[in-house]
Structure formats: structure tokens, C-alpha cells
Amino acid sequence: xxxxxxxxxxxxELALGLLEAGEAAxxxxxxxxxxxxxxxxxxxxxxxxGLAADLETPPPARVWSTIAARLPANDDGxxxxxxxxxxxxxxxxxxxxxxxxxxxxxxPQPAPVVQVAAAAPPxxxxxxxxxxxxxxxxxxxxxxxxxxxxxxxxGPRVAELWVIxxxxxxxxxxxxxxxxxxxxxxxxxxxxxxxAGMTLAVSLEPQGGSPTGLPTGPxxxxxxxxxxx
Amino acid sequence: MQNGxxxxxxxxxxxDAMLMRVAEGDRAAFxxxxxxxxxxxxxxxxxxxxxxxEAEEVLQEIYLTVWRRAGSFDPARGGAMTWLITLARNRAVxxxxxxxxxxxxxxxxxxxIPDPAPDAEAHVIAADDTGRLAHCLGRLDAGDAGxxxxxxxxxxxxxxxxxxxxxxxxxxxxxxxRALLSLRTCLA
Numbered sequence: 001x002x003x004x005x006x007x008x009x010x011x012x013e014l015a016l017g018l019l020e021a022g023e024a025a026x027x028x029x030x031x032x033x034x035x036x037x038x039x040x041x042x043x044x045x046x047x048x049x050g051l052a053a054d055l056e057t058p059p060p061a062r063v064w065s066t067i068a069a070r071l072p073a074n075d076d077g078x079x080x081x082x083x084x085x086x087x088x089x090x091x092x093x094x095x096x097x098x099x100x101x102x103x104x105x106x107x108p109q110p111a112p113v114v115q116v117a118a119a120a121p122p123x124x125x126x127x128x129x130x131x132x133x134x135x136x137x138x139x140x141x142x143x144x145x146x147x148x149x150x151x152x153x154x155g156p157r158v159a160e161l162w163v164i165x166x167x168x169x170x171x172x173x174x175x176x177x178x179x180x181x182x183x184x185x186x187x188x189x190x191x192x193x194x195x196a197g198m199t200l201a202v203s204l205e206p207q208g209g210s211p212t213g214l215p216t217g218p219x220x221x222x223x224x225x226x227x228x229x
Numbered sequence: 230m231q232n233g234x235x236x237x238x239x240x241x242x243x244x245d246a247m248l249m250r251v252a253e254g255d256r257a258a259f260x261x262x263x264x265x266x267x268x269x270x271x272x273x274x275x276x277x278x279x280x281x282x283e284a285e286e287v288l289q290e291i292y293l294t295v296w297r298r299a300g301s302f303d304p305a306r307g308g309a310m311t312w313l314i315t316l317a318r319n320r321a322v323x324x325x326x327x328x329x330x331x332x333x334x335x336x337x338x339x340x341x342i343p344d345p346a347p348d349a350e351a352h353v354i355a356a357d358d359t360g361r362l363a364h365c366l367g368r369l370d371a372g373d374a375g376x377x378x379x380x381x382x383x384x385x386x387x388x389x390x391x392x393x394x395x396x397x398x399x400x401x402x403x404x405x406x407r408a409l410l411s412l413r414t415c416l417a
Contacts, residue, residue: 005410009406009409012412017384018386045311045315048318049310050361050362051366052272052276053360053362055273063267063285064267070293129298130298131298
């Protein structure tokens with residue numbers, strides 16, 4: 001059996017589900033780095049989907065009613081469209097910033113409101129969307145952020161966390177570390193807008209994080225911050 | 230018998246386009262996709278999950294995932310139907326296997342059993358991958374075609390197939406690999 005056969009067989013085995021969990025995870029990880037394997041896998045995935053050729057059973061109407069009722073009421077795609085727009089304009093924006101010698105993100109931010117009267121309760125968010133989940137908790141007093149990342153697939157890229165306040169401008173909370181839960185200080189320009197009701201999002205970015213200061217890659221998870229207590 | 234399908238079936242292309250509209254949060258496109266594809270995906274769910282109630286629940290989860298994850302569909306890596314069927318199969322198999330549930334129904338490998346594809350020959354003239362696959366599976370040893378279907382629809386690994394056929398792992402592995410290589414030759 002040639003090496004080409006071996007690669008094709010691995011792709012077929014992965015697409016058809018013949019591998020044990022460990023082997024499948026290893027092959028899955030190889031996909032991101034091996035374009036030949038990825039192409040063979042795409043081919044076999046298409047063929048495998050053909051196994052469903054004869055399957056066709058209309059579901060009862062109640063299935064659609066349940067789905068329609070479970071669509072998040074606040075998700076009309078606006079956020080996704082906005083993010084796409086930012087991605088499209090990010091390059092233009094950063095070029096403009098170079099020309100003007102200043103970026104909007106470097107403008108002085110309003111001083112954070114320091115709450116001394118009462119201990120501010122922590123705020124939390126669970127971000128969902130694609131595969132995996134990211135949970136975030138934020139302590140407004142220390143301005144420290146704890147993140148737990150589980151099961152997200154970044155391929156060769158990294159996952160970057162953003163807060164999107166009412167002005168609609170995403171502010172980076174930094175690149176997420178996959179391996180272990182992390183504590184970090186929120187960057188000052190993000191910390192000032194952290195509060196219940198704000199949207200958090202995770203986008204895929206080049207190694208080292210977004211080069212433009214705005215999301216450049218696909219948004220894979222979103223969620224809203226809420227009071228923990 | 231229909232022989233008009235081409236590799237660039239316009240209805241498939243529009244599902245691709247619809248899925249990309251769903252990625253932007255277009256609810257009308259989402260509803261259209263549901264009506265166009267739910268019979269196929271429910272068929273997949275029922276093939277994997279014999280309990281109808283479970284198949285319905287998984288179908289709901291699948292479409293909610295389509296709503297949230299449509300943005301990860303990449304037309305460069307395959308068509309929208311493939312993306313949807315793969316998602317449905319994976320979700321249904323995850324449910325079948327959830328909580329460490331094991332599938333242990335024995336598999337009869339007698340070669341006399343015909344390939345269970347109901348109308349493999351009917352697809353021979355179809356020019357798309359789907360028809361070719363049915364044709365090529367029909368040319369395999371019937372036991373091998375059955376093993377490949379079982380792997381896909383029940384999430385059965387080599388080891389489980391070997392156990393359920395009561396055959397040594399090595400025998401099953403080399404048998405399926407041989408079948409996969411001849412499938413590839415037929416499909417390529």
C-alpha cells in the first residue's frame with residue numbers, strides 16, 4: 001500500500017467514523033496542517049454524505065415550531081452583520097489611522113467609574129456558538145478576568161476575546177489560552193466598558209492576536225455578560 | 230427515473246447561497262433551508278436513532294446548530310448538503326453514543342446478503358457523487374458495503390465492528406480498507 005493510499009485511507013476512516021476516539025482526534029488535528037489530507041477528507045466526507053441518498057422522511061410540523069420558538073429572540077443577525085462589517089472595514093480603518101496618525105482606539109478613554117460605595121458583584125458570561133464553550137467571569141473591582149475555554153477548534157489560529165459595548169466598537173480582552181483556565185487583568189480600554197448586558201465575542205485571529213485591533217477572522221462564539229448574583 | 234441531475238444542480242447551489250444568508254442571521258433563509266432539507270436530515274436522524282422521539286429532539290438541535298454555526302460553512306470544502314448531512318450524522322451518532330451507550334447488535338457477514346441499498350441500480354445513470362456512490366457500493370461485496378454503512382450511521386469503529394461480527398480486528402480492518410480502496414478507484 002502506497003503512502004498516498006495510507007493518507008487516503010486515513011481520510012476515509014476519519015470521514016466514515018471508523019477510528020477510535022484517540023486516533024480520530026489525532027487525525028482531526030492533522031487536518032489543519034496537512035492540506036493533502038484535508039482535501040482527501042473533504043472528498044470522502046462528500047462521498048460519505050452520499051450514504052444518505054435514500055433517506056428522506058418529512059419530520060412532523062411540531063419540530064419546526066419548536067425550533068422557531070427556540071431561536072434566540074435577541075439574535076436577528078445584527079451582531080453578526082456588524083462583526084462582518086468591522087472585519088471588512090478593519091483594514092481600511094487601520095490604514096486611515098496610519099494616515100491620521102491616530103487610531104480611535106488610542107483616543108483618551110473616559111476615566112473608569114470607580115465604585116467604592118458597595119462591592120460590585122462579579123459579572124459572568126457563557127459564550128456559545130460553534131463547537132465548544134468559553135466561560136468568562138469578571139470582577140469589576142480588581143478588573144480581573146477569569147476565562148475557561150473548552151472544546152473550541154482554532155486550527156492554526158488563536159481565539160481572541162472581545163467586549164462589544166453599546167458604541168458597537170469591539171475592544172480586545174486578549175488572546176485566550178486553550179490549555180488552562182487563566183486570570184488576567186482586563187486591558188484598560190476594555191475594562192471601562194465591562195458591564196452587565198455587554199456582548200462578548202470570540203473570533204479566530206492570526207497567531208499573536210488581531211493585527212488591526214479589531215476582529216479580522218470569523219466570530220465563533222458570542223454571549224452576554226450578566227450579574228452573577 | 231430521473232437523469233437530469235448534473236454536478237451543478239441549481240437547487241444545490243441555492244442551498245449553498247441560503248446557508249450563507251443564514252450565516253448573516255437571515256431568518257427567512259433559515260426557514261427555507263429547513264423546508265428544503267429537513268426531510269433528508271430527519272431521514273438521517275431516524276437511520277441512526279431508532280427511537281422517533283430522540284430523532285426529533287436531535288433534529289431540533291441540529292437546526293439550532295445550523296442557525297448558530299452557518300458561518301463556519303466553507304463552500305471551498307464541499308457543498309452545503311454535505312455540510313448539513315455531516316452535521317446531522319455527527320449529532321445523531323453523538324446522541325446514540327451518549328452516556329456510554331453501547332451498540333452491540335450482531336452483524337451478519339454472510340456474503341449472500343444483498344447490499345441493503347434499496348435501489349442502487351436506479352442511481353447508476355445519475356451523474357452526481359450520490360448516484361456514483363450507490364453504484365460503487367453496489368459493486369462491493371455486500372458484507373463490506375454493510376460494514377461501511379454501519380460505521381457511518383452507527384459510529385462503529387473497526388474494533389466495534391470486529392466485535393459485532395465476531396471476527397478478529399485485523400481481518401475486519403484489512404477487509405474494510407480493501408473495500409475503501411476499491412470504492413475510491415470506482416468513485417475517482
